Amino acid sequence: MIEKIKKEIINSIDSLLRYAIVMVGNEEDAKDLVQETCYKALKNMNSLDENSNVKAWLFTIMRNLWINQRKRSQISPVQLDETIEDVCDEWNINPEELLINNEVRQILMRALNELPDAYREILVLRYFEDFSYNEISKILNCPVGTVMSRLNRAREKLKETFLKIYEKKQ
């Protein structure tokens, strides 16, 4: 059981690093955060049972560590609009174009980085790590309904931010 969890922790290092770098913003702090997360997870392996979702558990640990670090550095939380919205802004860029066009890709990445933390993290959890709404609700410690509405808002905000930067460049 312990060896199995260890293996899952090792297999999650890349995902944790990706989440950490997007959230923290620099490589060194991201690595520190991942290391601390793994250490804390190892120390608390006994609290898991066979059916536990280790990856989601690791993300929960890392997020809590990150929040605690932010509290220490006195960063005030961003007020989020959690209303449910339907699809609004049009998106006329297809993924193939995005793959070819480095500039567009960089603009979308910049737009993602400019989002408030809560929007950025929910997009990473959903689209980089493929967590379900239910798993995200456990990681973020919020109801599934909030996950749904925040994700909607995050997507629309990303579109909006992207288009602002994109149009300026044209």
Place this chain on the structure above:
Amino acid sequence: MIDHKTIKIWINLYLDGELAGDELELFKQHIKECPDCTKILKQQRDFIDSIRALKDEVKIQSKDFKTELTKQIERFKPERRKTIKYIAFAGIIAILLIITISFIYFHSERTDFVKIAVENHMRQVNGQLPLEVVSSSETEISNWFNGKLKFNFRLPRYPDPSNQPYRIKGARLVALNNDYAALVSYEMDNRPMTLFVAPSKSATPYGKRKVNFKEIDFYLDTRDGFNILSWTDKGLTYALVFDFENFDWKKPCIVCHSQETKEM
């Protein structure tokens, strides 16, 4: 008939794999028949695929880091299950106190015992409540309390002192409802832990979870980052306060007391 507004909301749920059952069927049917919604679905799918494509943009020079971290993880040897010790410790205190505690009650109003226990723990750890008796001897501490409290309180002795998982640091009196209650300070795995004891007439155990063990209801709660285990037995109420993260209350109990413990 589903309106377009609902379908637009469902588009994201569909693309995220969160639409199921009748709703999924209705959605598919509508998309088949509605070119406008089909267009929006295509645009939104492209957008989401674009977000997914960003995953590869997050690049970190992580080979050495990953190798070293992997080695550390593989080398890690888990310590003996600390969580067992906490519950075992609380259980032993509860059982042994049954023999030693008499019925004396305060006649004052009930109070938020758990909150006060946490406050006392924090103040004790911060040095604002210095110990009045410093000793690791249960007998010495029990004798010190003798005559100072309106209730009979004696600390039990651990059955096998050579294997005692905690260390008693000392004790003191603390105020509660215009009278005194007992505060005993412990250390376990280099972490502070306090036991707060008061008559059950003026103190009620509380916790979001209730665990029955040996016919005593233990209440489990977390406040301000501390875990609190509180219970009432033979006219006295106890609160054990300690910090311990990712504490799984269920497993240690079963491991330690599988013969006696009901499912929690």
